[in-house]
Amino acid sequence: MSALKVTDLLVGYENTPVAEKMNFEISQGDYVCIIGKNGAGKSTLVKTLLHLQKPISGTIEYGEEGIGYLPQQTVVQKDFPASVWEIVMSGNVSKLGKRFFYKREDKLRARKNMKRMNIWDLKRKCYRNLSGGQQQRVLLARALCASSQMLFLDEPVTGLDPQVTAEFYGLLKELNENGMTIIMVSHDFQAAMEYASHILHVDKKEIFFGTKEEYQKSALYTAFEHSMEEAI
């Protein structure tokens, strides 16, 4: 079953494309990492996939339940006065539709996902007083409320220490093993190579989409790995 199908997609600003035409199809249960150098059109692609920006041409089709999004944290959120419960509940907003108030099943969903992320005890705590790792778990629980089928993560481990990062990747792996489609924008090349099943490499000149094994045989991989080593 296809979870995300992109056909002839051209992304860019004001009719100026920033990358080549793209065609790819992500199946339910895939673990896809989007990698590529800064300025290669990666973030424009991500914004377009998330409906934050209109594509120049082409179509993006999602599966039934839409996506749960885990964004990069903004400055506003860092000192936002809200309890963990309120934030996780807001993940249900897409299920409200024309209704005004949450139903019992929305509350149960929030509770289930908080327990899953091990943050149920933090329910009444204020979001801004949590550690970086705890905040990521809260946002992940919120994303899980929005969709039980697909997660879209935008550089989720930025600013986390190595131990918390490893735990976080563990959580994602577990979710993926239970059938969750994961799409992650990543700067963490090594982790991408370790966990992903598929790679979407965005470069100005060409786009690669395929399994990790196929990617490791491609010329893009060799060049990219080389440039990463140089950077270190």
Added chain:
Amino acid sequence: MLEQLAYYLNFPFVRYALIVGVLTALCSSLLGVTLVLKRYSFIGDGLSHVAFGAMAAASVMHITNTTILTLPVTIITAILLLRNGQNAKIKGDAAIAMMSVGALAVGYMLMNIFPTSGNVSGDVCSTLFGSTSIITLTKADVNLCIILSVVVMGVFLLFYNKIFAVTFDENFVKATGVGAERYNLLVAVLIAVIIVMGMNLVGSLLISALIIFPALSAMSIIRSFKGVVICSAIISVCCAFTGIIVSILCFTPAGCTIVMMDIAVFFVCFIISKCKKGW
């Protein structure tokens, strides 16, 4: 002192002032939290200047109930500002600055060229600082204020969950396929209504204070969004009530007195939050 207060409360205009004051304070504090958190504070400020311009134009045209003109003009400006902020050829903040000072200048000019009374600077002053208009409220003004505040509170309560989601994380809401722009627009329209309501009470220059101070005070001491909204409503209503009473007893301008109260509460909350962190 109490006798004096009881004596003043016999006058209908004092009771009107209290009703309008409390309702306006309540409405403005509800939206204040969203305004501060979404970094829309400056929109509130810009809109109030536009409302001043509209009010000047209305009084020049001898419209007795100025709200008929100021309300639609302010709402339309709010919608335009929000639209412009997103696809900005002229950057959002510059557009707001332009509109607000422009409206201020045009308003003052109109009031000077077509004076409606002998005391132009007095008129301008009361439009800007609401110094006397609060005690000249008519029954119709009060009724209009009651209707508007019921609408604002009703809409806010109904859309509370959606407003919260959009305030905390607009991109998340958009990504999950909900039209976030609609709710931004709703917030902007509500703010416009509140500003027009507040012009009678504290005047167009001080209305921002009424929106922002209670929200900031509550944010510094409360840790959940719902708590912050409730707390800022309580702070705002108490400040407006005591402010009006004090202004009657001490013959100070009502608007300024209310804002003084808000400032005092803000400092108290600020100190409490600093102390808490110290422990």
